């Protein structure tokens with residue numbers, strides 16, 4: 001009741017406002033009020049003066065602040081900043097598009113496929129297809145080579161000329177190249193796309209590098225060109241294509257043109273041309289301490305996993321990488337000193353259990369499970385890395401366990417299960433002879449921080465005792481921890 005009554009009462013302040021004259025609002029006649037007015041004007045002038053000083057003095061500062069802001073944004077390269085161009089041909093595309101489908105996601109990957117001629121129905125699970133422009137005016141005179149090298153080299157120009165917005169890196173590969181996109185983003189984040197960069201890797205096969213160049217990015221392994229460099233390269237490429245008609249491949253043409261621009265290759269060991277044939281188990285089990293970026297020549301190598309075809313094998317690797325992309329193929333070695341057993345874990349792929357004490361440097365060399373890229377007598381098998389022989393006798397080899405399943409524990413943790421691949425009827429040491437499966441527990445490997453700048457291998461522990469199944473925990477090593485058997 002009380003409140004209603006009060007509400008009804010007219011508000012005296014409101015009614016007065018209506019009738020206010022200018023004199024009442026600015027009653028200038030009182031001497032006390034005049035001096036306060038002067039003070040206010042003075043304060044206002046001081047305030048304006050300060051603002052003026054800040055702005056005129058701050059112009060160079062503003063530039064500094066915005067340059068800091070720009071350099072901060074450099075490090076936040078995302079998937080959408082990459083534009084992939086895939087060089088394919090009409091004859092290979094139908095078959096090999098199954099590889100592209102494995103790493104391409106329409107929602108988050110930007111990609112375009114270049115073909116020599118069209119005729120495919122559009123498929124939303126694959127990148128859009130473009131037919132390359134005519135290149136018949138360019139000369140090609142490498143004996144026995146393929147003219148398509150010119151078309152594929154020119155994919156670089158045609159991609160840049162598309163004028164897509166917000167591209168920081170142009171990435172090139174073939175239709176039999178599989179990219180680990182998140183890892184490529186991590187790797188490229190190290191570099192400033194506003195500067196000139198040509199990032200990739202050379203061949204595993206020493207002789208190939210002698211023939212082409214140790215500083216050429218082999219095209220199938222994929223390479224990335226920063227936007228600032230790509231724009232310049234696109235402008236000058238045609239003139240280079242006239243000059244390098246004697247060269248074999250598309251990658252030689254790009255390499256030569258970049259050399260003329262004064263740019264050399266930034267080597268990143270995660271790109272893999274895979275210039276080997278057959279079983280690449282040994283190669284996959286000794287990956288450098290750097291994120292896996294690409295795998296190429298998938299049709300020339302055996303499926304990575306037993307009882308699987310190539311597409312399924314790649315799908316399994318990519319599936320594991322979707323849970324912890326930074327850790328895929330990263331090798332950790334742990335020791336059971338009680339039973340003298342050495343275990344080499346290659347996360348997301350395979351585990352090898354050795355009877356005896358194997359020293360770490362020996363386990364970091366590649367087991368030569370593969371054969372040479374070039375066939376024929378007199379071909380030397382010289383590689384760009386140290387190798388060791390892979391015993392022909394299965395009983396002379398380690399026990400091998402291949403990835404079977406992988407999952408997440410909901411937070412940053414993952415588990416992965418590896419199943420024994422049985423070969424031969426071998427006599428094994430008591431401690432390992434019943435071993436059938438291994439479970440590995442790990443936390444997401446963060447390549448964004450320390451690991452990218454100064455990588456360090458991680459350590460692991462074997463939960464003892466084990467019999468049929470073993471549990472391994474991967475963790476960061478202690479500051480002064482050595483990866484060796486405690487003896």
Ligand SMILES: *[C@@H]1O[C@H](CO)[C@@H](O)[C@H](O)[C@H]1NC(C)=O
Pocket residue numbers: 309310311312
């Ligand atoms: C590989 O296996 C999958 C699943 O069994 C099958 O769909 C696909 O056609 C196979 N690919 C090839 C090339 O044989």
Ligand SMILES: *[C@@H]1O[C@H](CO)[C@@H](O)[C@H](O)[C@H]1NC(C)=O
Pocket residue numbers: 434467468
């Ligand atoms: C290991 O498993 C086998 C077969 O299941 C069993 O006979 C043996 O006693 C077990 N050994 C240990 C040490 O638990």
